[in-house]
Each structure stands twice: as structure tokens, then as C-alpha cells.
Amino acid sequence: MQLDRRHLLAAAAALPWAAQAASPVGPLRAPRLKEGDTLGLISPANATFEREPLDTAVEALQALGFRVKLGQHVRARHGHLGGTDAQRAADLNAMFADPGVQGVIALTGGSGGTRMLPLVDYAQIRRTPKFFGGFSDLTALVNAIHQQTGLITFHSPVAGSEWNAFSVEHFKALVMRAESPLLRNPQRELGDNLVQTQWRTQTLRGGKARGPLTGGNLTVLTAMAGSAYWPRFQGAILFLEDINEYIYRVDRMLSTLRLTGALNQVAGVVLGQFTNCNPGEGYGTLTLDEVFDEYLLPLKVPVYRGAMIGHIKRKFTVPVGALAEIDGDAGTLQLLQPSVV
Incomplete structure (x- = not known):
């Protein structure tokens, strides 16, 4: 029986996705940065x-x-x-x-x-x-x-x-003060409007979930698929953003995440800014709303869209590997541990 178990473990190690199954013993945290460093x-x-x-x-x-x-x-x-x-x-x-x-x-x-x-x-x-x-x-x-x-x-x-002040404050809170802030878009920035028109979040599916954060730029992330550097997705809170990609390409990249099994493993999804991602001339296409709904709603996990993550002037600093809680109804990410020591 012990021999069979060793054979099974050896076979598992040879699988392309084996790297994401082996989890380190807790996250490693760097010393916080200080003025003068x-x-x-x-x-x-x-x-x-x-x-x-x-x-x-x-x-x-x-x-x-x-x-x-x-x-x-x-x-x-x-x-x-x-x-x-x-x-x-x-x-x-x-x-x-x-x-x-x-x-x-x-x-x-x-x-x-x-x-x-x-x-x-x-x-x-x-x-x-x-x-x-x-x-x-x-x-x-x-x-x-x-x-x-x-x-x-x-x-x-x-x-x-x-x-800018927004980006600096979020950077310092995480990296220099070792805080665990609530990542929430600005509220009630109305300007001359009756309702807020910028930095709104949309709930695709409500609920809360906890897990380590992973993700980033969708194009680059999918380019790593199958490699030893491909992130672990099991139980993770996945955050995604992109810029200057036709919608059919966003669709194709989400299909890659689904085909690898990554999407089916996540505990929640945060969609940041998909800046200048449009149909492109001469293309008939789904909308971004439709693409996100078709790939993410079947996961039955909390999902929200519009987080201040991506190719924008004011942006969150997001710690990859840190434990966080997503609230799909509120459109927030609560960090649950300091990211530095």
C-alpha cells in the first residue's frame, strides 16, 4: 500500500498543474519599508x-x-x-x-x-x-x-x-504601516452630478468568501498558463484587470482560465478596470457584461466589478498571497492580515 501511494504521488508531481497543488507553509512577509530605506x-x-x-x-x-x-x-x-x-x-x-x-x-x-x-x-x-x-x-x-x-x-x-494622494495612501498603509485596510472605492464622489458616475462597483453575485489574493493583468496571467510560475487558484480570491484588448480577446483569455480549471477553483472574483476594452471596428461581439456573466456567474462565488485596480491614475495596492475577504454585495476587499512585518 505504501508503495502504491508513492507511485501516486510521483504521478501527481508529473502533472502540468502539480505546482499549484503544493502550498507553502504560510506566506513569507518582507520587512515593512521605512522612510530612509x-x-x-x-x-x-x-x-x-x-x-x-x-x-x-x-x-x-x-x-x-x-x-x-x-x-x-x-x-x-x-x-x-x-x-x-x-x-x-x-x-x-x-x-x-x-x-x-x-x-x-x-x-x-x-x-x-x-x-x-x-x-x-x-x-x-x-x-x-x-x-x-x-x-x-x-x-x-x-x-x-x-x-x-x-x-x-x-x-x-x-x-x-x-x-497621487489616493495611490500614495494605499501604498503606505500596506507597505509602510503594515495595516490591513478595507479596499473600497470612493463613495459619494458626485461632482456636479445627482448620482455617482465614476468608480462605481457592480455586484454580479453577492456573498462573502475568504482566501489568498492572486491575479493581476489578465493578458499576462493567461500567458503563464501551464508553467511552473502559474499561480495557485485553489480557494483564492482572483482579481483581474486589463487594457486595450478587444472584447473577443477578453473572452478567449477567460476561456483559457476556465479550460485550465483555474476558474472552477476560486472562492471569489474581483474585476478591476478593463480600460479601453471594446469591440473594435468590424467585430460583432458580446458585451463585457455578457462575457463576465457567462464565465463567472456559473461559478456560484461572490463576484463584483469596478474595483480601482488596473491602468488608472488612482489605484489600490493589492498584496498577492495575503488573506482577504471579498464582499460581493458591498463591492469591497477586506485584508485580513498585514502584508509586511
């Missing part, structure tokens, strides 16, 4: 072609109270990428290995993160856990690092984002 600034996605965006990003991080250390290849370019795969991974690995650096943040998004995932030194990250954050294409690294190490990472503004 040094942030390593790297360019793991697109190149930055002009000097001013880099200068502005450095000044923004300094205004947040941090010292800034530039990655050796932060100004590099390989086609549209911020250096070769080896250069971009080397900067990430060097920042985690540097005892003088307390956190690591991406300069910008774009594309290319999935190319460097096999070159990341995950063992080093486990030995020296630090804040790591970014969004958009950084969905690849944010999820891969958590999957491979158990470290809570952050779907957060990149250094080149607009650091």
Missing part, C-alpha cells in the same frame, strides 16, 4: 527611451521618503525591452542580494516579464525577502515570485506611475 529601481519590462521619465520616477520615490539605487541596466535597451533577459534578471537578482537595498520596484510595465522568469534567483529571494511591486506586465514577476517563494508581493504602482 533604499529602493532598488529596475526595468524588467519595457525600455525607457528618454531621460525625463526616469528622472521623474526617481524624484517620486524620493518624495515618498526613500533613497533610490538604480539597477546597473536600468537604462539598457534590447528592442523594446529594458535590456536583454539576462540583464533584466541580473538587476532583479542583484537588488535582492544587496543588503543595502530594502525593497525593489519596477520603473515601468510593458512586456517581457515572462521571458526572464527562469533566470530569477528564487532561492536568494527566499533568503532575503524584500518588498517587490509593480503592475501590468509585472503581473508575471509578482505572481512568479510568490508562487516560487511564498513571499507576499504587491500589485502596486510602478515607479513611473502617477503618485
